[in-house]
Amino acid sequence: MAEVIRMPRMSDTMEEGNIVSWLKKEGESVEIGETLAEVETDKATMELDSPEEGVLLHIAVKEGAVPINGVIAVIGKKGEDWKSAIEASGSSNGVAKAPEETPEPPKTEERTIASQPSAASDTTPTTSDDKRVKASPLAKNIAKDAGIDIAQVEGSGDHGRIVKRDVEAVIEAKKSAPAAAPAPASQPAKEEPAVTPFVYAPGTANFEEKTISQMRKTIARRLSESKFTSPHFYLTIEINMDKAVEMRKQVNEVAPTKISFNDFVLKAAAVALRQHPAVNSSWLGDKIRYNKDINIGVAVAVEDGLLVPVIRYADIKTLSQINIEVKHYAGKAKDRKLQPDEMQGNTFTISNLGMFGIEEFTAIINPPDSCILAVGAIIEKPVVKNGEIVIANMMKVTLSCDHRTVDGATGAQFLQTFKGILEDPIRLLV
Secondary structure (H helix, E strand, O other), X not given: OOEXXXXXXXXXXOOEEEEEEEOOOOOOEEOOOOEEEEEEOOOOEEEEEOOOOEEEEEEOOOOEEEEOOOEEXXXXXXXXXXXXXXXXXXXXXXXXXXXXXXXXXXXXXXXXXXXXXXXXXXXXXXXXXXXXXXXXXXXXXXXXXXXXXXXXXXXXXXXHOEOHHHHHHHHHHHHHOOOOOOOOOOOOOOXXXXXXXXXXXXXXXXXXXXXXXXXXXXXXXXXXXXXXXXXXXXXXXXXXXXXXXXXHHHHHOOOOOOOOHHHHHHHHHHHHHHXXXXXXXXXXXXXXXXXXXXXXXXXXXXXXXXXXXXXXXXXXXXXXXXXXXXHHHHHHHHOOOOOHHHHOOOOEEXXXXXXXXXXXXXXXXXXXXXXXXXXXXXXXXXXXXXXXXXXXXXEEEEEEEXXXXXXXXXXXXXXXXXXXXXXXXXXXXX
């Protein structure tokens, strides 16, 4: 009998998946493990592999959002009645009952107050579903970063699908291609394309609307739950980073990789958590979990929001090891290549906006953690030392705490330990 394929849960926080494109067409044969479609989850664009072998009899949702366990396709033997298979499955995602109608994907709506349409709109090419470019998410990301039109790349994968090696071959070909000869001096200058003038029309709205991504939906849901469920309170402390600045210079003279101040902060937090296990905890409703492992999530800003890769066992890793892992995961986060297991298991989170010049801010707790540390910039400012005014490198940090698990005194003691480590950073090496 034909098998109904449903939207799987591809990450621990996923509530629905957004089908970006199908790599198989109705009527084509598929093998177990063969990629059927590309699905955007709340954390990354991932490939959905077939759990069954047979013929793709029906695609229930060509593009768009599908809830977990919603019907997306039917696989079986050629000629089997896929409608009966869906009816026999006893559930529907709202699409299978009317298979002849495929919902249109959400569109970006843009309105301007120009008095007439842009001249470019008449020549904009359109692409039909049957001419959709077949490419893996990794190939698309590499092509985008290299400024290559993915539609111009010839695919060598199944059914002409573009894969990583195809894009890399184009990049290598561009590197080896000779530079274009300069145009003759007598050649007339190329005319700039006409720009449609902006026309002000009183009373007409000017705005742009974009469909919310799966990542943004999940961020909104989880942080709303955290903010309005966890009773937050905030503790701020200022730290003299003079010794840390000096030690960083010495460490970078011998370190295999360039150590950042964020690496110092992460390591100091890990050492302090070992001394204050109540801060390294999770609220589980009817009990509190005191985590023995210290796994620190590092908030990384990406186009659609934030991703939080996890540095595991941070308290027993060196500054160099921490630096290498953070750079590795940050790169994967920005390319949307992080895997679900690389973003799970955090027991504490750090959000650092110091590189943007932010001196002080508060952060929303990242569930299931009890605390998150918001780190500001290192600022040179006058301070009183030994009765004299001197210039020092000062940094403010704010600890957001869940009052169900961490009391004020507990959070304050953690910050005192954290401050002491950074003000005497030799303690990180012993």
